[in-house]
Structures are given as structure tokens and as C-alpha cells.
Amino acid sequence: xxxxxxxxxxxxxxxxxxxxxxxxxxxxxxLLLFSLPSMKSLGWGFYTGRLWNPFTNEFGVLxxxxxxxxxxxxxxxxxVPSSLALSLLLGEYxxxxxxxxxxxxxxxxxxxxxxxxxxxxGMLVLIPLVRKVEEALRVPPxxxxxxxxxxxxxxxxxxxxxSLGREVLKLVPQEQKxxxxxxxxTRYEVLRRVSIPYARSGIFAGxxxxxxxxxxxxxAVTMLIGNANILPGGIFSPGNTMASVIANEFSEATDxxxxxxxxxxxxxxxxLTTLINLLGKRLIRRGL
Amino acid sequence: MKGTKRRILQDRIFxxxxxxxxxxxxxxxxxxxxxxxxxxxxxxxxxxLTTLPAPPGEEGGGIVNALAGTGIMVALATAFSLPPAVLAxxxxxxxxxxxxxxxxxxxxxxxxxxxxxxxxxxxxxWVVKVTGFFSALSGALAxxxxxxxxxxxxxxxxxxxxxxxxxxxxxxxGVSYSRTIFKVLLPAGMAGILNGILLGVARVAGETAPLLFxxxxxxxxxxxxxxxxxxxxxxxFNYASSPYPQWHDLAWGASLILIFLVFVxxxxxxxxxxxxxxxx
Numbered sequence: 001x002x003x004x005x006x007x008x009x010x011x012x013x014x015x016x017x018x019x020x021x022x023x024x025x026x027x028x029x030x031l032l033l034f035s036l037p038s039m040k041s042l043g044w045g046f047y048t049g050r051l052w053n054p055f056t057n058e059f060g061v062l063x064x065x066x067x068x069x070x071x072x073x074x075x076x077x078x079x080v081p082s083s084l085a086l087s088l089l090l091g092e093y094x095x096x097x098x099x100x101x102x103x104x105x106x107x108x109x110x111x112x113x114x115x116x117x118x119x120x121x122g123m124l125v126l127i128p129l130v131r132k133v134e135e136a137l138r139v140p141p142x143x144x145x146x147x148x149x150x151x152x153x154x155x156x157x158x159x160x161x162x163s164l165g166r167e168v169l170k171l172v173p174q175e176q177k178x179x180x181x182x183x184x185x186t187r188y189e190v191l192r193r194v195s196i197p198y199a200r201s202g203i204f205a206g207x208x209x210x211x212x213x214x215x216x217x218x219x220a221v222t223m224l225i226g227n228a229n230i231l232p233g234g235i236f237s238p239g240n241t242m243a244s245v246i247a248n249e250f251s252e253a254t255d256x257x258x259x260x261x262x263x264x265x266x267x268x269x270x271x272l273t274t275l276i277n278l279l280g281k282r283l284i285r286r287g288l
Numbered sequence: 289m290k291g292t293k294r295r296i297l298q299d300r301i302f303x304x305x306x307x308x309x310x311x312x313x314x315x316x317x318x319x320x321x322x323x324x325x326x327x328x329x330x331x332x333x334x335x336x337l338t339t340l341p342a343p344p345g346e347e348g349g350g351i352v353n354a355l356a357g358t359g360i361m362v363a364l365a366t367a368f369s370l371p372p373a374v375l376a377x378x379x380x381x382x383x384x385x386x387x388x389x390x391x392x393x394x395x396x397x398x399x400x401x402x403x404x405x406x407x408x409x410x411x412x413x414w415v416v417k418v419t420g421f422f423s424a425l426s427g428a429l430a431x432x433x434x435x436x437x438x439x440x441x442x443x444x445x446x447x448x449x450x451x452x453x454x455x456x457x458x459x460x461x462g463v464s465y466s467r468t469i470f471k472v473l474l475p476a477g478m479a480g481i482l483n484g485i486l487l488g489v490a491r492v493a494g495e496t497a498p499l500l501f502x503x504x505x506x507x508x509x510x511x512x513x514x515x516x517x518x519x520x521x522x523x524x525f526n527y528a529s530s531p532y533p534q535w536h537d538l539a540w541g542a543s544l545i546l547i548f549l550v551f552v553x554x555x556x557x558x559x560x561x562x563x564x565x566x567x568x
Contacts, residue, residue: 005464005466006464006465006466009465009466009469010465012375013375013376013378013379013382013383014379014388016372016375016376016379017375017376017379017380017383017388017389017392018388018392019372019376020372020376020392020395020396020399020436020440021388021391021392021395023395023399023433023436024395024398024399026410026414027399027402027406027410030410030413030414031406031409031410034413081309081312082309082310082312082313083313084309085305085306085307085308085309085310085312085313086309086310086313086314088306088310089306089307089310093303093306103314106314106317106321107317108554108558109321109547109551109554110317110320110321112490112494112547112550112551112554113320113494113547113550114493114494114495114496114521114524114546114547114550115494115496115497116494116496116521116524116525116528117324117494117524117543117546117547118320119525119528120524120525120528120539120540120543121320121323121324123528123529124323124528124536125319125323155316155317155320158313158317159317162313186295186296186298186299187299187302187303188295188298188299188302188303189295189299191302212401215403216401216402216403216404216405216406217403218403218404218405218496218497219496219497219521219525223525223528223529243403243405243497246405246406246409247405247497247500250409250412250500250501251500251501251504262409263409263413266405266406266409269403269405269406270402270403270406273401273402273403274398274401274402277397277398277400277401278397278398278401281397
């Protein structure tokens with residue numbers, strides 16, 4: 001009797017674990033299955049097309065892939081110096097004490113702010129500012145666009161990447177740093193020759209994971225990028241990302257081909273973020 | 289060998305640069321908090337928390353439907369994700385080295401990274417399309433899918449902290465395996481599991497994208513999980529995109545409440561983790 005309940009229990013555990021994998025399989029196969037119509041009818045044109053026009057049944061994903069990559073990498077570029085500085089500050093210069101614990105809780109708080117609030121803040125605070133900058137630079141003052149979206153993305157991923165960097169820097173063995181200090185090295189030299197080389201792959205992985213977040217980020221970008229289905233001409237021009245085009249158009253899409261192409265966009269987005277995330281996680285594990 | 293003075297100067301310059309860029313990083317973060325606090329507090333009131341949104345152009349109005357919606361959907365999502373998460377977490381902790389466990393761990397990592405908008409599409413395809421209507425239930429399922437990896441991970445990590453001797457003692461007394469898990473291991477790790485739930489709730493309470501095509505939102509008070517339902521993030525998104533200043537005020541107030549909620553959950557999780565840390 002006891003034996004059978006035990007067996008049943010172990011079986012249940014097995015089945016649940018297996019169902020996690022089944023869920024993942026379902027994710028992948030559903031995206032694949034439901035985008036079949038667009039794959040069949042558009043073929044490779046989906047990946048090479050520069051036009052996205054539901055009225056003429058032209059669906060090219062290129063503008064959105066470009067928009068996603070452009071906003072994410074720009075955001076990463078804007079975040080890197082500040083995020084590195086913040087992780088150095090909290091992982092090396094001031095690890096304990098009032099200021100450090102205040103900043104640490106501030107960073108945790110900001111990492112938890114939902115993306116829709118960043119988007120709202122961006123709409124009401126950032127857009128007017130960007131518009132002024134654009135007027136000064138004599139480009140069309142849209143306010144919205146690749147630049148604005150990247151700026152908010154940069155602010156959003158900063159707490160995340162800074163806290164990852166902080167954790168990695170804290171893992172540098174104290175003995176190694178002390179050895180360098182004992183040889184007369186300055187703090188800068190210790191950081192450059194001991195801490196940063198030791199933590200390098202972890203820091204890099206942290207940036208990859210932040211990139212993964214930026215790639216899949218939806219709400220804030222949707223609210224700020226201007227939602228123009230074109231290949232953006234410059235960093236101030238409006239565009240669209242894979243996530244934002246889905247958010248904008250999926251509930252309006254009725255034509256089967258239109259729906260299928262949006263699902264195919266989701267498939268591409270899923271594969272891209274998964275690739276970046278797995279790479280980041282693998283690097284973090286190997287580095288630590 | 290460079291001169292000592294030069295090296296010290298170099299060190300100082302570097303420190304200055306770090307401080308400078310850290311300030312640049314902190315400035316917008318402070319600005320965001322400040323804006324939300326200032327604009328949010330002015331729209332907070334008892335009526336704000338207890339009335340329905342007002343039509344455009346009218347003063348006042350509140351977010352009671354969104355509060356109820358967030359509460360209901362997050363509770364449902366927790367109920368949906370908790371049982372499989374606990375069972376999967378037990379499996380991962382108990383059968384650490386099995387190939388299946390390793391694959392499941394990898395699978396959870398991928399699931400955790402699925403963009404939230406893609407989760408929304410999936411639940412639309414699996415639930416909304418099949419049932420034929422938008423519903424809070426489908427929204428809760430989308431949130432549950434996002435909570436699952438978080439809770440599973442913390443169940444696994446908590447159980448790993450519990451010493452083997454505890455389990456062995458129970459088994460040696462002739463207690464069955466399943467009873468040992470449910471009556472000895474899970475209670476010992478309860479704090480960690482609660483902590484995981486809090487983190488999971490904090491993660492999904494602010495999610496908008498998975499609800500766009502599932503719960504959809506509704507301007508009315510609705511407690512029926514089979515009907516469209518509003519939530520705090522949805523109301524913020526809808527009102528933020530509207531041209532009416534009154535609705536912007538509602539959105540600021542809702543933002544403040546939402547941030548406060550997430551903040552409290554995070555603090556509770558951290559305090560709980562510190563206070564009830566599994567130690568033997």
C-alpha cells in the first residue's frame with residue numbers, strides 16, 4: 001500500500017517535471033504551427049522584406065528586426081558606462097555602510113518598477129525633452145522614435161545590469177586584491193589588473209542578460225517608439241520593434257495571413273531572446 | 289615604473305570618473321521616483337481607491353476595478369502556478385543529477401526568458417481562441433506561466449538548503465517518502481517557498497503585455513473570471529495613451545499604487561528571507 005503511494009508520488013513528480021518540458025515544446029510548436037500560413041505564403045520574403053503593409057498583404061520583418069536590434073544595442077551602449085561605474089561603486093568602492101545600502105535598495109526598487117510605468121514617464125517627461133533636443137539639432141521634432149525608446153530602455157536595464165555587475169565584482173577573492181595592494185598597487189591598478197580581469201566574463205554575461213531583457217521589452221518601447229512600420233532613417237526617426245508591432249497590431253489583425261505573420265514575428269523574437277539569454281547564462285556559469 | 293605621484297593621480301581621476309558616471313546613472317532613476325511620487329500623491333484619495341474610472345472630461349473617478357482585477361488575477365495565477373512549481377521544484381531538488389532534471393532546469397531558464405508579449409500570444413492561441421472570448425482566467429494563466437519558473441527555482445533552492453539528515457531521519461522512522469516530503473521537508477522550507485511566491489507575484493503584478501490579448505481590460509467592475517477584466521498595469525497603459533489630463537492623473541495615481549505594491553512585496557520577500565532563512 002505504502003509502496004504504491006510512494007510510486008504514485010514519484011510518478012507525479014516525474015510527470016510534473018516532464019510537463020515543464022512539454023510546456024516549452026508547446027510554446028515552440030504553437031508558434032511554429034500558427035505561423036505556418038505566413039511561412040508558406042511568404043517564404044524567405046518574410047525575412048528579407050522591407051515593407052510591412054497589411055492592406056497589400058506585404059509582410060517583411062526587416063524593419064522590426066532592425067528596430068529591435070537598434071534600440072537594444074543603443075540602450076546597451078548608453079547603459080554600459082553608467083552601469084559599470086555603478087557596479088564598481090557598489091561592488092568595490094563603497095560595499096557597506098549607509099550610502100551603499102541606500103543605493104542598493106534604490107536599485108532593487110527601480111529594477112522592480114513595471115515597464116508600463118517607465119513608458120508612461122517617458123511619454124510625459126522624456127518626449128518633450130527629446131523634442132527640444134531635436135529642435136535644437138534641426139531634425140523633425142517627433143519626440144518619439146528610436147532614440148527615445150533606447151533612452152528609456154537604457155534607464156530600465158541599468159538597475160538590472162548594475163546589480164549583476166555588483167554581485168560579480170563582490171565575488172573577486174579578497175586575497176588576490178590584498179596581494180596586489182601589498183605590492184603597492186593603487187586601487188585603480190587593483191581594479192584594472194585584478195578585479196576586472198577576474199570578473200570580466202561575469203560582467204560581460206550581465207550585459208548579455210540585460211540585452212536579452214531589452215530585446216523582449218514591450219510596453220515602454222511601444223509607448224515611445226512612434227510605431228512606424230518603416231526602416232528607420234536615423235536614430236531620431238520613428239520605428240517599431242518586433243515586440244511593439246505585436247502589441248500594437250495583434251488585436252486588430254483579422255486576416256489569417258496577417259495574424260500568422262505576427263505570430264511568426266513572435267517566433268523570431270522568441271528564438272532571438274532565447275539565444276542571447278542562454279549565451280549569457282552559460283557565460284555566467286562558466287565565469288563563476 | 290611610473291612615478292608614484294602620477295599613479296596616485298591616475299587613481300584619483302579614475303575614482304572621479306566612476307563617481308561621475310554613477311551620478312549620471314542615478315539622476316534619471318531619482319527623477320522617475322520623484323515624478324511618480326509628486327504626481328501620484330496628488331491624485332490619491334479614498335474615492336480614488338473606491339470608485340470606477342470617470343468618463344473622459346469628468347473630474348474624479350478611481351481605479352477600484354483595476355485594483356480588484358489585479359488582486360483576482362494575481363491570486364488565480366498563484367493558485368495555478370503553485371502546485372506544478374512545488375512538484376517540479378521537489379523533483380529538481382531530489383533528483384539533482386538525472387538527465388531529465390538537467391533538461392528541466394534548462395527548460396525553465398528558457399521559459400523565464402520568453403518575452404512577456406510572446407506569452408500573451410501563446411495564451412491567446414491556447415485559451416482565448418479556443419473559448420472564443422477574452423477573460424480574466426486567460427490573463428491569470430498568462431501570469432501563471434511567467435510565475436512558474438520563479439517559484440520552481442526558489443522551491444528547488446530552498447529544499448537544497450535542508451540537510452539530508454532531516455530527510456534520512458524521517459525515512460529511518462519508517463515514514464513514507466511522500467509524507468517525508470510533505471510533512472518534513474516542505475514545512476522546513478516553507479519560508480523559502482513563501483519567499484518565492486512573493487517574488488513571483490512581484491514579478492507579474494506589473495505585467496501589461498501578457499494581458500493585452502487575454503484579460504483585455506474593462507472599464508466596469510467585474511469579479512467574474514470568465515469576463516474581460518482590468519488590472520493596474522492595463523489601466524496605466526490605457527490612460528497613459530489617452531489625450532485627457534484627468535486620465536493621466538488616474539494613471540499617475542495607479543502607477544504610485546502599483547510601485548508601492550511591488551516595493552512592499554520585495555521588502556517582505558527580503559525581510560522574510562533574512563528572518564526565516566533555512567538554517568540547521
